[in-house]
Amino acid sequence: xxxxxxxxxxxxxxxxxxxxxxxxxxxxxxxxxxxxxxxxxxxxxxxxxxxxxxxxxxxxxxxxxxxxxxxxxxxxxxxxxxxxxxxxxxxxxxxxxxxxxxxxxxxxxxxxxxxxxxxxxxxxxxxxxxxxxxxxxxxxxxxxxxxxxxxxxxxxxxxxxxxxxxxx
Amino acid sequence: xxxxxxxxxxxxxxxxxxxxxxxxxxxxxxxxxxxxxxxxxxxxxxxxxxxxxxxxxxxxxxxxxxxxxxxxxxxxxxxxxxxxxxxxxxxxxxxxxxxxxxxxxxxxxxxxxxxxxxxxxxxxxxxxxxxxxxxxxxxxxxxxxxxxxxxxxxxxxxxxxxxxxxxxxxxxxxxxxxxxxxxxxxxxxxxxxxxxxxxxxxxxxxxxxxxxxxxxxxxxxxxxxxxxxxxxxxxxxxxxxxxxxxxxxxxxxxxxxxxxxxxxxxxxxxxxxxxxxxxxxx
Numbered sequence: 001x002x003x004x005x006x007x008x009x010x011x012x013x014x015x016x017x018x019x020x021x022x023x024x025x026x027x028x029x030x031x032x033x034x035x036x037x038x039x040x041x042x043x044x045x046x047x048x049x050x051x052x053x054x055x056x057x058x059x060x061x062x063x064x065x066x067x068x069x070x071x072x073x074x075x076x077x078x079x080x081x082x083x084x085x086x087x088x089x090x091x092x093x094x095x096x097x098x099x100x101x102x103x104x105x106x107x108x109x110x111x112x113x114x115x116x117x118x119x120x121x122x123x124x125x126x127x128x129x130x131x132x133x134x135x136x137x138x139x140x141x142x143x144x145x146x147x148x149x150x151x152x153x154x155x156x157x158x159x160x161x162x163x164x165x166x167x168x
Numbered sequence: 169x170x171x172x173x174x175x176x177x178x179x180x181x182x183x184x185x186x187x188x189x190x191x192x193x194x195x196x197x198x199x200x201x202x203x204x205x206x207x208x209x210x211x212x213x214x215x216x217x218x219x220x221x222x223x224x225x226x227x228x229x230x231x232x233x234x235x236x237x238x239x240x241x242x243x244x245x246x247x248x249x250x251x252x253x254x255x256x257x258x259x260x261x262x263x264x265x266x267x268x269x270x271x272x273x274x275x276x277x278x279x280x281x282x283x284x285x286x287x288x289x290x291x292x293x294x295x296x297x298x299x300x301x302x303x304x305x306x307x308x309x310x311x312x313x314x315x316x317x318x319x320x321x322x323x324x325x326x327x328x329x330x331x332x333x334x335x336x337x338x339x340x341x342x343x344x345x346x347x348x349x350x351x352x353x354x355x356x357x358x359x360x361x362x363x364x365x366x367x368x369x370x371x372x373x374x375x376x377x378x379x380x381x382x383x384x385x386x387x388x389x390x391x392x393x394x395x396x397x398x399x400x401x402x403x404x405x406x407x408x409x410x411x412x413x414x415x416x417x418x419x420x421x422x423x424x425x426x427x428x429x430x431x432x433x434x435x436x437x438x439x440x441x442x443x444x445x446x447x448x449x450x
Contacts, residue, residue: 015215019294019305020222023429028299035297049182056186064211065294065339067301068331068347070204071193078186085179114300115367117194119346129368137299 002159003050010038010152011058015065029133032141033107035062037148039077040102043084044094055081069118076110096146103145107138209334212305216337219294220307269433275323276435283398286439287321288312292431293337302345302365304328304431309336317396319437325402325425326350326390327434342428343403344371351394352403354380355387363388363403363422371404373420380418382409388422398437 014034022028035058042051059077063070084102088094111134115123127134156162174181198204235254273289280287290312294305308314310333320327320340328342341348344365352363352373359380361373376382386406392399402425410419 012215012218015297016218016222016294018297018299019215020219020226022295022299023223023292031299033298047179049178052179052182052186055183056190059190060207061211061215062297064208064332065215065297065305066303067296067298068303068341068345069194070198070208071190073298075187075190075194078183078190082180082183082187085183111300114298115346119367123346123367126367 002161003046004054006152006155006159006161007038007042007054007058010148010155011035011061014038015061019065027133029137030140031137032144033103033137034141034144034148035059035073035077036080036106036110037099037103037141037145038152039080040084040099040106040145041149041152043081044088044099044102047085047088052078052081052085067114067118072114072117075117076114079113080106080110096149099149100142100145104138104142107141108134111137205332208332212332212337212339213309213334216293216305216307216334219305223293272323272433276433279321279323279435283321283437285398285437287435287437288314289433289435290314290338291433295429301347302342302428303331304340304342304428304434306330306338306340306434306436307336308436309334309338311335313438314338314436315438319397321401321435321437322426322431322433323435324427325404326397327426327428327431329396330436340434344369344424344428349374350397350403351391352388353391354382354406355389356383357381357386360391361420370407371422371424373406373422374417376418376420378411378416378418382406382418382420384408395440 018031018034021031025031038058039055042055046054055077056074059074060070062073062077066073080102083106084099087098087102091098111130112124112127115127193204198208235257238250238254238257276289280289288308290306290308292304293307296303304327306314306320314330314333316330316333318330320329326343328340328345328348330338331341332339342365343350343363346365346367349362349364351360353360354373354376357380359376359382361376364372364374366372373382373388384406388403388406390397390399390401390403404422404424407421407423409421413419
């Protein structure tokens, strides 16, 4: 329950931030993808059925404020969770650097996959012009990720949650 | 139980089920009134006040930084006067902001009168949460008489249509989103086509016949045939027409009439175009 409340608070703030700030910042790519950072943290540090469902719910919440195809972000966040979970079970170290790397590739992969699912794989040929901005967004998200992980760790410590789950 | 296959692979199995559920949602979509639409409305309702607060906070912070920089090098004895000046400046900025808002609303009112239909104005409080799609969040919802599918306009032209709604907030799919399409025509040549958004920004006119006399600089307006947008509203001007290459249709790029990033207030047409009523009557 504490994990749900903690992530719910972060998701509401993250979505509000991502939705409100683009109106003030002229270049959208400067805004980090906070929801992917949260999904990566879940995958790397929380192994269980509840975190998987949380990742799906975070994506579904993003669907409420983004795009016109409900389920698309839910699918992507579940995928990010699975990949992060897979990396976490294979690697002995799941520190902020690993998390930031997963975030970087996660932002690019989810964006391209979103375009492909929403418009067909042919649409990927039109993504050349958005790739520089996308890479910048991914880099900024990766740079912000350690700070978000630290804030989450503080939140977990304050709520009595373990900062990292026991390995299965 | 703990050593069983299901238990060992519970995370992957749960994720697999959730992926299938997501794909089901993507393929079937969520329609207003569906069970799956309720959580989305609730999320929109929860996030929109925080969103509005973030917008106000960001605007306030930017104004605060400006004021601080103004006062940074002021000598001590002038502090009081400077603060007073800052207050006056702040009031002046606020009045200027009110004047701009007043002008926007006045223009929207003129547009409403020109349309001769029922419409309500709404404030824009946010944009798309991911940036891959082009949507806006409005601070008006069902309590203001809005419904999904309603046309959203600005005084410069067509903005989009409402795709999701809660009691006090709604989301607008902009016409330059890659999932958006509306029926339009070239005002000079009368050539019809579908105005659609593109992944890499901008608008195109699809299915315009190669034999049509479409030229750069022509004005594209709504045809009213899509049952959403009233006829004759400005969509944009033609930026380029490519006749080279194979295919039955022209490649036409359009510059939107509206600068979607600058939108602060919009007008929502609450009355469907006339022919929809006729269809309903049939």
